Amino acid sequence: VNLPLADLxxxxxxxxxxxxxxxEWIFGQVMCKTLLGVYTINFYTSMLILTxxxxxxxxxxxxxxxxxxxxxxxxxxxxxICLLIWVISLLVSLPQIIYGNVFNLDKLICGYHDEEIxxxxxxxxxxxxxxxxxxxxxxxxxxxxxxxxxxxxxxxHRSLKIIFLVMxxxxxxxxxxxxxxxxxxxxxxxxxMTSFHYTIIVTEAIAYLRACLNPVLYAFVSLKFRKNFWKxxxxxxxxxxxGV
Numbered sequence: 689v690n691l692p693l694a695d696l697x698x699x700x701x702x703x704x705x706x707x708x709x710x711x712e713w714i715f716g717q718v719m720c721k722t723l724l725g726v727y728t729i730n731f732y733t734s735m736l737i738l739t740x741x742x743x744x745x746x747x748x749x750x751x752x753x754x755x756x757x758x759x760x761x762x763x764x765x766x767x768x769i770c771l772l773i774w775v776i777s778l779l780v781s782l783p784q785i786i787y788g789n790v791f792n793l794d795k796l797i798c799g800y801h802d803e804e805i806x807x808x809x810x811x812x813x814x815x816x817x818x819x820x821x822x823x824x825x826x827x828x829x830x831x832x833x834x835x836x837x838x839x840x841x842x843x844x845h846r847s848l849k850i851i852f853l854v855m856x857x858x859x860x861x862x863x864x865x866x867x868x869x870x871x872x873x874x875x876x877x878x879x880x881m882t883s884f885h886y887t888i889i890v891t892e893a894i895a896y897l898r899a900c901l902n903p904v905l906y907a908f909v910s911l912k913f914r915k916n917f918w919k920x921x922x923x924x925x926x927x928x929x930x931g932v
Contacts, residue, residue, distance in 0.1 A: 690737055690770045695899040698730040702896060709889050712795035720798035724788040725781055728813075732777035734899065735817045738858075739824045740769055746828035750835050780812055810869055818866045825855055857901055865895035 701723050704715060713720060744766075748755045755762065783805060791801040800806045829851050868891045872884075 690733070690773070694730045694733040694737065697726060698734060698899050699896075701727045701730075708798060709892075713790055713798040714796065715798075717790050720790050721785055721788045724798065725785040728781040728784045729774075729777045731813070732780055732816055733773055735821050736773045736777065737770070739821045740773070742821070742824045742828045746832055749832045780816065783812075784809060814866055814869065818862055821858065822862075825858065829855060857898065861895050861898045861901070865891040867891075 704719070704723055705727075707714075715723075744762075747762075784800070787800055787802060787805045788798065789801060790796055790798055800809060833851060865888075868888055872888070
């Protein structure tokens with residue numbers, strides 16, 4: 689529930705950024721701080737939850753017996769960890785909320801005019817939003833793949849496909865934008881270049897696809913979820929309209 693919620697709130701901020709990217713920021717300083725806060729809190733929450741999901745999958749697959757015997761304990765800890773993630777996300781988002789402002793750089797922009805603040809924000813975003821989830825995926829999924837290769841049957845092949853799909857989507861959507869952000873931080877003068885500005889917009893749009901694809905990757909691949917989903921669709925009488 690926490691991951692779709694974070695992604696949903698995150699997506700709700702995108703129309704404002706899309707308009708500002710095409711034109712300029714017209715929504716005022718209060719909305720700038722508010723949307724920066726909402727955007728960053730849910731960005732960090734989503735990425736940290738993805739990291740926790742990766743670790744949880746590691747425990748379920750590699751420590752299957754222990755995970756099965758401690759289901760109630762895992763559920764309790766899961767709720768505590770989710771609460772901590774929201775609190776941590778709020779705390780690390782405070783600089784964006786406090787120092788976010790509207791400034792003029794050929795056009796009105798909502799962001800951080802102070803280069804030091806921009807560097808701190810970038811370092812935090814890349815650490816929590818890219819390198820930490822990537823490291824968790826590499827370490828956990830490497831061990832999971834090794835464990836699954838010693839298993840047999842259809843479930844093994846299905847699980848491996850899901851793992852490779854999750855990693856591919858993460859790398860393809862997040863790597864380009866993070867590389868562009870890294871280049872921008874070391875060559876601030878590029879920000880004024882029209883071609884580089886469009887590069888930021890395109891790679892940022894690709895990165896935001898993650899929020900749209902997460903429900904598919906982390907929900908629809910679940911057999912239990914699909915059964916409950918189709919049961920719900922059937923109960924509310926939507927099947928005739930879907931041609932099923």
